[in-house]
Amino acid sequence: MxxxxxxxxxxxxxxxxxxxxxxxxxxxxxxxxxxxxxxxxxxxxxxxxxxxxxxxxxxxxxxxxxxxxxxxxxxxxxxxxxxxxxxxxxxxxxxxxxxxxxxxxxxxxxxxxxxxxxxxxxxxxxxxxxxxxxxxxxxxxxxxxxxxxxxxxxxxxxxxxxxxxxxxxxxxxxxxxxxxxxxxxxxxxxxxxxxxxxxxxNGLVAKTIKFSGTASHAGGAPHLGVNALNAAMIAMSAIHAQRETYRDQDTIRIHPIITRGGVAVSSVPADVRMETYVRGASIDAFLSASEKVDRALRAGAMAVGGSVEITTLPGYLxxxxxxxxxxxxxxxxxxxxxxxxxxxxxxxxxxxxxxxxxxxxxxxxxxxxxxxxxxxxxxxxxxxxxxxxxxxxxxxxxxxxxxxxxxxxxxxxxxxxxxxxxxxxxxxxxxxxxxxxxxxxx
Ligand SMILES: [Zn+2]
Ligand SMILES: [Zn+2]
CATH class of the missing domain: 3.40.630.10 (Zn peptidases)
Incomplete structure (x- = not known):
């Protein structure tokens, strides 16, 4: 045939x-x-x-x-x-x-x-x-x-x-x-x-992120709290501030979400979770961008005096x-x-x-x-x-x-x-x- x-x-x-x-x-x-x-x-x-x-x-x-x-x-x-x-x-x-x-x-x-x-x-x-x-x-x-x-x-x-x-x-x-x-x-x-x-x-790595602060009365005693949501907001601004440093040909894409933003509105958020991808056209490009994202996440924790745990997971090539x-x-x-x-x-x-x-x-x-x-x-x-x-x-x-x-x-x-x-x-x-x-x- x-x-x-x-x-x-x-x-x-x-x-x-x-x-x-x-x-x-x-x-x-x-x-x-x-x-x-x-x-x-x-x-x-x-x-x-x-x-x-x-x-x-x-x-x-x-x-x-x-x-x-x-x-x-x-x-x-x-x-x-x-x-x-x-x-x-x-x-x-x-x-x-x-x-x-x-x-x-x-x-x-x-x-x-x-x-x-x-x-x-x-x-x-x-x-x-x-x-x-x-x-x-x-x-x-x-x-x-x-x-x-x-x-x-x-x-x-x-x-x-x-x-x-x-x-x-x-x-x-x-x-x-x-x-x-x-x-x-x-x-x-x-x-x-x-x-x-x-x-x-693009290829990518993914991250799960946990900002930890200290809960306290949000109205009565915010001075005793450490606001993990503010840490996450600062981290996201710092991530955005890096965008001008990426070369066009590396097609970097970073798109974080907040999966937990607080528990009760009357309590200073002490546990805030994020997930993000860091994507890029080459393995070197997305790994380098991933380090900048880690820096931005640490900056958020540093600014409020809290802490951050970052888990970076291999994604796709x-x-x-x-x-x-x-x-x-x-x-x-x-x-x-x-x-x-x-x-x-x-x-x-x-x-x-x-x-x-x-x-x-x-x-x-x-x-x-x-x-x-x-x-x-x-x-x-x-x-x-x-x-x-x-x-x-x-x-x-x-x-x-x-x-x-x-x-x-x-x-x-x-x-x-x-x-x-x-x-x-x-x-x-x-x-x-x-x-x-x-x-x-x-
Ligand atoms: Zn599909
Ligand atoms: Zn799909």
Missing amino acids: NLNDIKQLACKEIENHGDRLIGVAKDILDNPEPGFQEFKTADRVAKEFESMGIPFEENIGITGLKASLNTRKGSGPNVAVIGELDSLKVLGHPHADPETSAAHACGHHCQIAMMIGVGVGLQAPGVLDSLSGRVTLMAVPAEEYIEVEYRDDLRREGKIEFLGGKPEFVRHGHFDDVDIAMMTHTSAAPDQGKISFGGTN PIQSSQPMLEIYSRNAATLVGSDGLNRLGHRTGSTDMGDISQMIPVIHPYVEAATGNGHGIDYMVKDYTLGVLTGAKAMAMTVIDLLHENAATGQMVVDKYKAPLTKTDYLSLLRGMMKEESYTE
Whole structure:
């Protein structure tokens, strides 16, 4: 069978299972769960793997799963197709869980359906028989780096070491035998095209911060108190005062929130908590900005005569895409949405833990422009499920077929051309080196 016929078989199969795949996405949309708590979502994925008759492992990094599809000929790269299990939390989102505010405001529900769709397409009779190597379907927890305090507690209890799902998969060895990886996010820039790809992302470290002061009667005896909220306000002003020192090309983004601002209005706040990210285009850039943030936090404690505990947690690394894979992917995507529908991305100042994987193996991380509204916002809604699930799955399935067809020659070329900035050992020690707990008392 020639290459095109094999691709057509896979695409037709995805088309035939269209209602089922879109149903998976919509079910997950209605059952949103934030990172490391995606139990219902993981069950849904397990059911799909069972109905596809493929062996899988579960409970990886608490809620993750992975399944293997074997080709007829064993030798060749192992290509991972990834979907992310987790939702965000967005108060008031139309599809938010009324109790937890969990909501799929980043479209991960479509990612899971796309990942299953790629598996369904490759299982079409005759497809796997024409390929070499292996395909691993991965459902990975916790891409959205949220609920930092909650996850840091999981870390202290030894349930996780890193706060993102893919670093946990790496730590547990689930990327050890993966040679190439791909996944597709949804996005909401339909005026730019239907499928966007390429580009780079910021990396980040995250911080949890605790300012401690002394409680006292806020009206009667403020002179006996030490105001931890004022320490946090001064720290935030000091963080803002550093912004002019950042170079444009480093695209530094620092966006603290206060998660506890006081307990009773009549008492001087003695325990104030903050969380922040420090993002930047390169590892050096965000680590250097992180030191300036620490200085600003100490300044807040110093000014009021209080103390501050700063926990710095490794976040995500900047992403780089494999150029040969982008070429293969974009050719396939063009057959689905036309070359006018393609959009090459520049630098983006958000972050993803697919960046971490991109530092060790060749990856692509395209976007299907299937949504409208603001990413992570109350109005972010996937509108075009045909594009967001079926077209996204087809483009990846066709790319897998290109990689593994003809004794996986193209896949091997992609692997050979890739120069890994980090080994797994380097990567884990880099992340562990970012982990820092310090306290400062004036
Ligand atoms: Zn996302
Ligand atoms: Zn997101």
